[in-house]
Amino acid sequence: MRHLPRLASRIWRRRVAFWSGAVAVGAVSVLFAQAADGAEQIFFHATHKFWALPLIITPLGFLFCAWAAASVFPGSQGSGIPQAIAARQLPRGVARRRLLSVRLCFAKIGLTVVGLLCGASVGREGPTVQVGATIMLQVARMRGLQNERGLILAGSAAGIAAAFNAPLAGVVFAIEEMSRSFEVKTNGLVLTTVIIGGLVSLGLTGDYTYFGSSDAAVRGLGGWVLTAFCGSAGGLLGGLFSRLMMDLSAWARGWMSANPKFRRLIYPFCCGLLVAGIGIVTKGDSFGTGYQTARAAVEGVAPHWYFWPAKFLTTLITAISGMPGGIFAPSLSVGAGLGAWIAGAGGHAASLGAMLGMAGYFAGVVQAPMTAFVIILEMTGNTGAAIPVMVAAMLGLGTSRLVCPRPLYHELAHGFLQQQHITLRRPGGQDEPA
The missing domain is CATH 1.10.3080.10 (Clc chloride channel)
Incomplete structure (x- = not known):
């Protein structure tokens, strides 16, 4: 006592x-x-x-x-x-x-x-x-x-x-x-x-709400066709991004190791030069997080058609350059641009396309569909589009795995663990006390 x-x-x-x-x-x-x-x-x-x-x-x-x-x-x-x-x-x-x-x-x-x-x-x-x-x-x-x-x-x-x-x-x-x-x-x-x-x-x-507000909703068969297109195309593009990021990062490490003193300096410099060139050609649209453009798309203002391919390239180049920085916000902006472009081509509202594109592309990049649709629904405050966004995220996951069967973040985590000579436990394994 x-x-x-x-x-x-x-x-x-x-x-x-x-x-x-x-x-x-x-x-x-x-x-x-x-x-x-x-x-x-x-x-x-x-x-x-x-x-x-x-x-x-x-x-x-x-x-x-x-x-x-x-x-x-x-x-x-x-x-x-x-x-x-x-x-x-x-x-x-x-x-x-x-x-x-x-x-x-x-x-x-x-x-x-x-x-x-x-x-x-x-x-x-x-x-x-x-x-x-x-x-x-x-x-x-x-x-x-x-x-x-x-x-x-x-x-x-x-x-x-x-x-x-x-x-x-x-x-x-x-x-x-x-x-x-x-x-x-x-x-x-x-x-x-x-x-x-x-x-x-x-x-x-x-x-x-991070991306403002949207009341976009699927109405009729055309809306579900848009959902299928945005989810599938977004997932394929997201899987391609992850695959390219892993493969090009591995290539860059090998290339720089041949002459590290010089190549470790010239490589990121050239990456920055490419990003600068693309940014100037797109009048600044591809610089930074892409947040303002993505928010505008969610609120109904479609970006230029070239926004999403330019943003895809600058995000990929930045990601393989070796500098610190995340891919969450840029990935969401790529998805928003892609979805708005697909929606515009089919005569649908940019707002709905942006949400569906974000769900498909982001789920394709990180292969975490629940995280994708919860983030998007919370960030837009639009619960009326919950089911279509979920469908787009699941389609994004499925098509992404056709291109990149390995989850991006867990594959990158292997690199840090290999430095310690430890193998990553299979997903779903229980934590040991530590």
């Missing part, structure tokens, strides 16, 4: 530490979002005055970010989601902390912001996952919390929820993409972290 007050005190200290970590995830996610949005606005403002500026700052920015990620902050490359997946599979110790260190957390934020400042086609949502996972892992280490894997999952989910202001999407993302299983104990941590992080985000930014 004498030890009960001490035990209760220890339990409450751990709870307060956990809650504090969730608050930190929400706050840092909001600050990251504001910094990223500000950087993108600065780039567009500067290039509006000086149209040729991207030919200078974009390749130099790519060069700096890729060099820093490879030489100074190894592990900060790319999205951040594969790092979080890999960290959950690693045993407790140095290897896990190396992928989710405070140093990498700051580097991820800083280099992603620099990427947007130079016009890279990146998003902040994937990096926010790595940041959220890092914060919760550090809380576990400092306060002696045992379930590190569960806390990494919780931080990842809260990062997605705060990035998109979509709490349900955060929970579904954690279950479907990060863990690929349902575990009652771990999902309690996920729900609590998402709720607390979401409340912080709401308090700082207010309630809003």
Whole structure:
């Protein structure tokens, strides 16, 4: 009985530490979002005055970010989601902390912001996952919390929820993409972290829908034909993106290894030059996240026909350049442009096509259909189109697997695990205590 007050005190200290970590995830996610949005606005403002500026700052920015990620902050490359997946599979110790260190957390934020400042086609949502996972892992280490894997999952989910202001999407993302299983104990941590992080985000930014609002709905047979076209075409294109990203990244690593001192510098510089050229030809449409164009499409304003192929190319080139940055927002913008284009060709509303295209393409890229349709429904506030969006996402998954049978994020996570000589466990495997 004498030890009960001490035990209760220890339990409450751990709870307060956990809650504090969730608050930190929400706050840092909001600050990251504001910094990223500000950087993108600065780039567009500067290039509006000086149209040729991207030919200078974009390749130099790519060069700096890729060099820093490879030489100074190894592990900060790319999205951040594969790092979080890999960290959950690693045993407790140095290897896990190396992928989710405070140093990498700051580097991820800083280099992603620099990427947007130079016009890279990146998003902040994937990096926010790595940041959220890092914060919760550090809380576990400092306060002696045992379930590190569960806390990494919780931080990842809260990062997605705060990035998109979509709490349900955060929970579904954690279950479907990060863990690929349902575990009652771990999902309690996920729900609590998402709720607390979401409340912080709401308090700082207010309630809003990420892509505005849409009341588009399928009406008649023509609407279902559009659903089938958008879902299937989006999935094929999304699968092609994932396949090209994996294959070209592997080729680039091999090519650069032949003469690393020179080629590790010239390769990202050339990637940046290509992105700059495409951006100038498209009058700036393909730079940045593509958020404004995608939001306009969801609200009924169709983008130019060349938007989605240009955005596809710039996102692919950026993704294989080796610089930090996510593909969530750019992928959604590609899908919105594709869907709006298909809808316009068939005489349908751009708004409905944009939603269906986003569902098909995004599900094709990440091969996580539930995450795709929950994110899109939450971000548009349109529950009236729920069934068509679900159908498009499932069609996207099916057609994507014809082109790319391996899920992108889990395949990329293998690369980080192979550095530690550990094989990724099959999806659906249960977590071991760690």
